[in-house]
Amino acid sequence: MNGTSDGRPGNGPPAPAPTGFLAEVKDAVRLRAAVLVVGVLALQIAFVVSYVGAFHEPRPRDVPIAVTAPTGALASDTARRLAALPGDPLDPRTVPDEAAARRQIEDREVDGALVVDPGSTTDRLLVAGAGGASLADALTEVVASAERSRGRTLRVTDIVPNAPGDARGLSSFYLVIGWCVGGYLCAAILAISAGARPANVHRALIRLGALLLYSIASGLAGAVIAGPVLDALPGGVGALWGLGTLLVFTVGAITLALQGLLGIIGIGLAILLVVVLGNPSAGGAYPWPMLPSFWSAIGPALPPGAGTFAARSISYFGGRAVGGPLLVLAAWSLVGALVTLVCARQRDESGRTSGEGAAGAPG
Structure with a gap:
């Protein structure tokens, strides 16, 4: 007899492989592969959440900006008004003069500088486009809006512009x-x-x-x-x-x-x-x-x-x-x-x- 005493096959042909759709799925997709696929799905979801979460509503938040004026009192008053803007888009700090403001921009300590001219209706905003064009644009928009609310205009100067090929x-x-x-x-x-x-x-x-x-x-x-x-x-x-x-x-x-x-x-x-x-x-x-x-x-x-x-x-x-x-x-x-x-x-x-x-x- 071709078999063992407990009914298990001995030297006879191997038992047939399980049939049916579920058996085919188990054979085609191993557990390790299934776990890795679930991991890939989680990574994909994280990718979407991270990129959409970061970019869906870009707006300036506490952008460091220098403020200078002929008198310290005027510079401090201007800085206080900028700091009080709704949504806290700016983080202003006063500096002694325009040269100091330019140094701070070039040293990447601030992203822009407002130079107040009390003898004119136009103030100047210094920006560094090379530090991020979108940030320079947003900074210009926020400061220009604040200036308009006071009946003043703004002239923008990019002191660190991007290269022509950038x-x-x-x-x-x-x-x-x-x-x-x-x-x-x-x-x-x-x-x-x-x-x-x-x-x-x-x-x-x-x-x-x-x-x-x-x-x-x-x-x-x-x-x-x-x-x-x-x-x-x-x-x-x-x-x-x-x-x-x-x-x-x-x-x-x-x-x-x-x-x-x-x-x-x-x-x-x-x-x-x-x-x-x-x-x-x-x-x-x-x-x-x-x-x-x-x-x-x-x-x-x-x-x-x-x-x-x-x-x-x-x-x-x-x-x-x-x-x-x-x-x-x-x-x-x-x-x-x-x-x-x-x-x-x-x-x-x-x-x-x-x-x-x-x-x-x-x-």
Whole structure:
């Protein structure tokens, strides 16, 4: 008889596979794939919420603006009136004279300056279009409306304008986005080609070294394309190259670290951090004072925001105020590299322990 004593088949033909639509679905879509698809859906929903939430109602919020007048009393009175505008669009502070106001704009301490002329019915507004065209436009609209309510007119002067090849000042933002995309794609490819988690510290160092070489090449390519090739950004190639190298390595190191912690799911979390949260809060299309409080708060602390601010500073403001953004990128980069190495070391030690246990076990 071809069978066993309990009725189970012995050496006979295998039992037929389950049939029916539900069985086909279970066979075609494994549990792991289903979980990943649900994760993709969640990421997509987060993308929509983040971008629509950040951009659906841009308006100025506490925009720093300098106010100067021939007398301190007039400057203080004007600043108080601007601070009392409905919705708190401005955050005015007085400065001694126009030269001080210009310095603060060029140092990126304020986004504009109102120069009051009591001997005329026209005041002057100084703006920096290179800091964000949408912000300069909004600032002009708010101050012009306040001036009209007092029967005065406004003359606007852009003291830091965008380059002719940099429409609306968006080239630095898109350059940074390109660098960020390259960073996490490079790290993702390293994971796909050789496993999400490096097996030991040496392999983690190799991945970080490969990422560094890619970052150097990517930073140079972006700086050359945005500068001499397309004539979009007027900043020096060397400074932009350095920024691009740091930014690409930072995003790649974050991705490697998340992969080391969570495997392939880490790529999705890197996209959540850099793309879903980082891009809309970067201050590109709408600078930080134009964004809702959540996005304006997280923007400076994330790589896209730090990179965009630094790229604009390098290109238009002589590199002023780049220290903070560079420290943000350096901190992310260091943490990402250290986490990558620690995860690799733990994986290596865990593998050795398992190997020793298997070798010492009875055969």
